Amino acid sequence: MDSPFGLLAELTYRCPLSCAYCSNPVNLGDYHDELTTAQWQRVLIEAQELGVLQLHLSGGEPLLRRDLVDLVTSARYLGLYTNLITSAVGLSRRRAEQLRAAGLDHVQISIQADEATLSDGIAGTPSYAGKIEAARLVKELGWPLTLNVVLHRRNMDRVAAVLDLAEELAADHLELANTQYYGWAWRNRDALLPSRAQLDRAEAVVRAARKRLKGRMDIVYVLPDYYSQYPKPCMGGWGKRQLTVTPNGDVLPCPAAHALPLPRASVHEDSLARIWARSPLFQSFRGTDWMPEPCRSCERREIDFGGCRCQAFQLTGDASRTDPVCHLSPDHGIVAERVRAANEENRLGDGVLVPRPHRGRPGRR
Amino acid sequence: MPSVKPTRSDRRAADRRRTATTSSSRPKLTSHVRLRFDAAREQHVLLGPESVMVLNPTGADILSLCDGRHTVAEIVATLQDRYDGVVDDEVRRFLDRLATKRCLEMSDG
Numbered sequence: 001m002d003s004p005f006g007l008l009a010e011l012t013y014r015c016p017l018s019c020a021y022c023s024n025p026v027n028l029g030d031y032h033d034e035l036t037t038a039q040w041q042r043v044l045i046e047a048q049e050l051g052v053l054q055l056h057l058s059g060g061e062p063l064l065r066r067d068l069v070d071l072v073t074s075a076r077y078l079g080l081y082t083n084l085i086t087s088a089v090g091l092s093r094r095r096a097e098q099l100r101a102a103g104l105d106h107v108q109i110s111i112q113a114d115e116a117t118l119s120d121g122i123a124g125t126p127s128y129a130g131k132i133e134a135a136r137l138v139k140e141l142g143w144p145l146t147l148n149v150v151l152h153r154r155n156m157d158r159v160a161a162v163l164d165l166a167e168e169l170a171a172d173h174l175e176l177a178n179t180q181y182y183g184w185a186w187r188n189r190d191a192l193l194p195s196r197a198q199l200d201r202a203e204a205v206v207r208a209a210r211k212r213l214k215g216r217m218d219i220v221y222v223l224p225d226y227y228s229q230y231p232k233p234c235m236g237g238w239g240k241r242q243l244t245v246t247p248n249g250d251v252l253p254c255p256a257a258h259a260l261p262l263p264r265a266s267v268h269e270d271s272l273a274r275i276w277a278r279s280p281l282f283q284s285f286r287g288t289d290w291m292p293e294p295c296r297s298c299e300r301r302e303i304d305f306g307g308c309r310c311q312a313f314q315l316t317g318d319a320s321r322t323d324p325v326c327h328l329s330p331d332h333g334i335v336a337e338r339v340r341a342a343n344e345e346n347r348l349g350d351g352v353l354v355p356r357p358h359r360g361r362p363g364r365r
Numbered sequence: 366m367p368s369v370k371p372t373r374s375d376r377r378a379a380d381r382r383r384t385a386t387t388s389s390s391r392p393k394l395t396s397h398v399r400l401r402f403d404a405a406r407e408q409h410v411l412l413g414p415e416s417v418m419v420l421n422p423t424g425a426d427i428l429s430l431c432d433g434r435h436t437v438a439e440i441v442a443t444l445q446d447r448y449d450g451v452v453d454d455e456v457r458r459f460l461d462r463l464a465t466k467r468c469l470e471m472s473d474g
Contacts, residue, residue, distance in 0.1 A: 003405060005417045051405040053417050081399060081412040106397065106414040144397035144414050144467070172397065172467045173414060218467045 001277060001286075003051025008244040008255060009040065011068070013060040013359070016089040018124035019112065020353035021150050021185040021192055024060065025258055028360025034247045037067040039267065041074045043245055046272040048078040052243075055080040060247070063090035069098045076103035083108060085148075088134035089127050096134070100141045107138045108146040108175075114161035122154065124355050135169045146173040151202070151224075152192040153342075153350055159202040163209045166217060174217055176206065178224035182256040182310060184356040191351035193342040199227060226335050230300060231307025231323035238285040238309060243276060251275045253282055256310035260319050285309050290320055294328045386437055386461045390471040393433030398468045400428050413468050423448060427456060431469060 013024050013031045025031070035043070044055070055075045062068055063086055075082045084099065088109045111131050112122035119128040138145045147166050149155070155162075159176065166174045181189045206221045213219065225232050235242050235254045244252040249267040252258060265279040276282055284290060288301050295306040306312075307323020315324045315334050324331040341347075386392070394400060398413040409425035411418040420428065426447065430440045437457060444451040463469045 006415075051403075053403060053410060053412055054415065056415065079401070081417075083415050105399075105412075108415070142396065144395075146414055215464050215467075215471070218465060 002240050004047075004241055004243050004276065005052065006054040006056060006242045007044075007047040007052045008056045008058055008242065009043070009062075009071075010058050010060065010244060010246050010255065011040070011062045011065045011071070012247045014064050015059060015061045015087065015356075015358055016064075016125060017061070017087050017127065018355035018358060019122060019150070019184075020188045020355050021152055021179045022356040023180060023183045023185055023255060024356065025183055026187065028357065030360070031247045032359070034065075035245075035249050035267070037070055039249065040067075040071055043249075043267055043272065044071070044074050044078055044080070046267075047243075048080060050273050050276060053079075053081060054083065056083045056085055058085040061087050061089060063087075063095065069095075069102045072099055072102040072104045076105075081105050086110070087123070087127065088131045089125075091130075091134040091137070093137060096137050096141055100143070104143070106146065107143050108148050108173075109135050109138065110148045110150070111135075111162075111165075112149070113155045114158050114165045118155060118158070132169070135171070139170055144172045145169065146175060147171045148175040148177060150177050150179055151194070152179045153194045153198065154192075156194045156198040156202055160205045160209075163205065163213075163219075167213065171217060174219045176202075176219065176221040178222060180224075180256075181226075182259075182314070184354070186314060188351075188353050189338065190341065191353050193226060193338060194224070195343050196227065196339075197343075199223065225308075225311075225323075225325045226339055228325060229327050231304050231311075231325045233304045234308035234310075234323075237305045239276065239282040240286070243272070243282075245272075251279075251281075253285075254308075254310060256308075257281065259310060260313055262319075285320070292320060292322065294326075294330075295322050298328065386457045386464065386471060387473070388436060388438040390437050390460075390473055391433050391435065392431040392437065392440075392460050392464070392469045392471055394428065394431050395468060395470050400425070411463075411468060413466070416466070418468075423451070424459065427459060428463075431460075433470075433472060 012034055013028050072082050082104050083106045084104055085108045109131055112119040116128040120126050135145060149162050179185050179192050185192060206219060210219050239253045244255045251265045251267060262281045262284060265275040265281050291301060291306050295301050307326055309319045312321045312323050313319035316331050322329040324335050398411055400411050403410045409420040411420060411428060426444060427440060430443060441453050441456050460469060464471055
């Protein structure tokens, strides 16, 4: 069995933003009982012992945790490479300097578009100006800067301007991340899914920019899987390279796996090593033995691992089916229908986006 | 150093040369990355922003020479002394790929 390389630590699901494409669970209220500092520190030690080298501090908004600097200090003591994945709301100069001194290695800032009106509209709060200021601060303090823009129908046509902004900010990495349809994004999928024409235009822009900026900026752009022929190799294989710990201590093979009908695994009840090696949640879809046809005999089974289990479950109600985005899946019609609707010529507007709340109501499902 | 003159008829090749790693470039690991030995896997790893690259012994040797002092030609020569079958082009492609990923910076001359 492989050891995981990365731990995604979702420190809290509280967030000052209310993006409609958020991949956090819809039942946010179930995650109010957050792990304490000491519990997270134990998780970090166990992760390092399990072979983890990369720590992704995420959320929600991780800066809302008052112990963030302490957690970075602990992670660096353990030799982990530490990434902060943030909206930048709350990244004051003082806080940034503390994190720098604690040894934080890298900062990834999300922006919602290349200009304030659209960005703030999508984020649901005035945040753009602060994000740009924070991005400059990240560079000033000597960190590598990644900008992350989640792409969807409403900002897809702004990709050229986003690239210009990233260049102006001297970003080292730019992630143009097409929306993945889980959590809140799933609720808003019809309003978010771009058209094929939008994607074609964006791809041409990205291709030219990659050439122009080679060696200066690393640009990651992945086609949304609804438009791909084959599914994405989700998490690099189930229980193979990554694990996620949620704010309340649940351990997941993928951040969307809380939805699967499998017994939950929690750091309150077991060690990370035992959960990784033995829990039904991690064992169910590890390797290729679980695969049905057409995956089982497919020559790509070790390339894309049958795609995303959570997406298969979301679309078909059965997590062990081939990911319906694959054109070979017997359920591919479900995805094809969504794509057809997104490309309808007589589409009546782009629908209404339901924003995620800043925090859910306790105990509400 | 032999000059490389892009031909007008082949723009793609010209682009490749313009950004390619040359023999006299001096590659240096950027401050963003950490090269370290991972005791659990008994292999060297290059850690960067949200990325892990597990290195074979040749890769680890190449990167340990990327200190901004050695030229690509010198790195290739050192590797050829240590290992059989080291191909100049492969080393360059490896370095080029890491430069694209912002793990390496190149200074020329």
